[in-house]
Amino acid sequence: MLKGLQAKYNKHYISFVRDRNVVDVKIQQKSIKIWINLNIGELNDPKGLSKDVSKIGHLGNGDYEITITSLNQIDDIMDLIHQSYDFKP
Numbered sequence: 001m002l003k004g005l006q007a008k009y010n011k012h013y014i015s016f017v018r019d020r021n022v023v024d025v026k027i028q029q030k031s032i033k034i035w036i037n038l039n040i041g042e043l044n045d046p047k048g049l050s051k052d053v054s055k056i057g058h059l060g061n062g063d064y065e066i067t068i069t070s071l072n073q074i075d076d077i078m079d080l081i082h083q084s085y086d087f088k089p
Contacts, residue, residue: 002085012059022084024060032068034077035060036084043083047076 005022008015013026013035024035036043040054040063054063062084066077 002081005085015061018085021061023081024062026059030069033060034066034068034081035062036064036066036080037062038084038087039063042087043080045080049073049076050080 002016002022004018005016006018008017010024013024013033015021015024021037023037026033035053035058036050037060040052043050043064045064050064050066052063053065058065064080066080068074068077
C-alpha cells in the first residue's frame with residue numbers, strides 16, 4: 001500500500017503526489033499509460049516492462065513509460081511504482 005499519496009487531476013492524466021510526483025496515470029480506451037517519475041538509470045526493471053521516453057516529448061513526469069494491457073502485469077508494475085515512491089533524491 002502506498003500511504004500518503006494525493007491525487008492531482010490534470011487535463012490529460014492523474015498525478016499521484018507525495019513530496020513530489022511519484023507516478024502519473026492516463027486512462028485510455030484499451031489500455032492505461034503510466035509514467036514513473038524517475039530519471040533514466042534509476043529504475044530497476046528486470047522484466048523490461050518500461051519504455052525509455054527520456055528523449056521524446058510525452059505526457060506525465062519521469063523518463064519511464066509503461067502501458068498496461070493486462071491485469072496480469074499489475075504486481076510487477078506496482079513493484080516499479082514502489083521504487084519511485086521510495087526514491088530519495
